[in-house]
Amino acid sequence: NAGVMQNPRHLVRRRGQEARLRCSPMKGHSHVYWYRQLPEEGLKFMVYLQKENIIDESGMPKERFSAEFPKEGPSILRIQQVVRGDSAAYFCASSPPGLAGGSGNEQFFGPGTRLTVL
């Protein structure tokens, strides 16, 4: 069983461009979470999705950021008009279906996408 897959692993964008980060959860997992890790900091929750639904987006910046988890295909985190402050590692995690969003279930993390904005 392959783990959580993220691509690309490294992404370089110039200010004003768009960044698209992809996450394929583990097989059988229906919950996806995106976290951002700024240098020298811990992971900060961004958004929690189930198939075709955004469950909690309380950590998403109000502008330029969006996420989706379509019925088919990977989850996408999209950042429009990137700025230097968006440079960070973005991690995706997935967990299996379960009680209350899988609160007690382990979240399996992908290797991350390191975004650099020039």
Place this chain on the structure above:
Amino acid sequence: AQSVTQLDSQVPVFEEAPVELRCNYSSSVSVYLFWYVQYPNQGLQLLLKYLSGSTLVKGINGFEAEFNKSQTSFHLRKPSVHISDTAEYFCAVRGFNTNAGKSTFGDGTTLTVKP
């Protein structure tokens, strides 16, 4: 809402010495507790978790942690560390029975094991 405080940002120790990485949390609801390890340029790997039951939890790589509800702490320990334990360690909490599912992480502790 939850918050996590990792009391030491850096912990240097010598090989084969014991180590304790401290974690305190605050929450208005009961929580599950987790410790993760992150090696350079990699994702997070679960070391151990506390869901319920015995407050002493054993994890992988010889690590263990003790949940102390009265002190709202979940300190990570290892009796004898190896060079290969050098990494970043994160404490995290997640609320019971919420539909959020999100984890709240501390800022991390860098463990450096010296020969």
